Amino acid sequence: MDEGQRQCLTFWLLDTMFALPITVVQEVLQDVRITPIPKTPDFLEGVMNLRGRIVPVVDLKKKFAMAHTPHTEDTAVVVVCIPFENRELLAGIRVDGVESVRSFAETALCPPPQMGVPVPLDFLEAILLEEDQVLLFLNIARIFTRSELRDVRRAEKGKDGGEADDPS
Template structure:
């Protein structure tokens, strides 16, 4: 009976990595985090979406890096000494794929009860509410919990991971509009 209670308490808890973008706290479930890296030079890739900064080499793996500030239409800034790249695992066509997201700084891992999650307000958010799974108050601030799978739709991710094909598609669409 006691073991069952402990298991239920663990199921009711959520661990989130909190990070900052433009002085606002965001978070994502720790289960989708692969690792956090100090900011490093990102190699630009021509003809990719504006929000894609480029790629990094992570132990022989090419990992795209995305600027969430651009995705959320925030002011873009130069990386600072606090900037980090959070490597997350995103499902693409049924396969987990690594993707880097640039954060102004990473704060901490926080744990809270699932019942503490509140729905996002319908208005007043800088971030589209479809990207938000909820908000939780932690200390004196709110942490906006992101749904990374919605932030990066399959089409957006396809453009990031296969820019040559998205370029061909864009060229085809331009040719169609010229006709």
């Protein structure tokens, strides 16, 4: 890849296209069985079995307070690495559909506007205007608070997310 290029996975939530750096994406899965976990935040859909590893799954539409829509054949789980406390948490993020892996020129990216986007500005790294649409570049490290990442870590370890059995 040329210097000055950013390679990203693009995906849809409702009618909005998002991008994540390919460096944080592990894989994309279709038709995933999710097991709900009691006493976890609303956006934490549950956990999945990824080749013997418990991986929490986050519903990004709930996290972004977007409208709920039923799952379709295009619904997917993007497995990502989230930096947290000097290590990486593996998590799945539920999306409405995966578009493609694409490269973008760094010079084409713009800072996010101060309003008019469907997610909190802190979650965005950049935007790109493309023909008749706007592409929103997410910063996976900014999407979750420390407390939420602790909940994700507890789910990854198989705990119920309750405070009573977490000594930290």
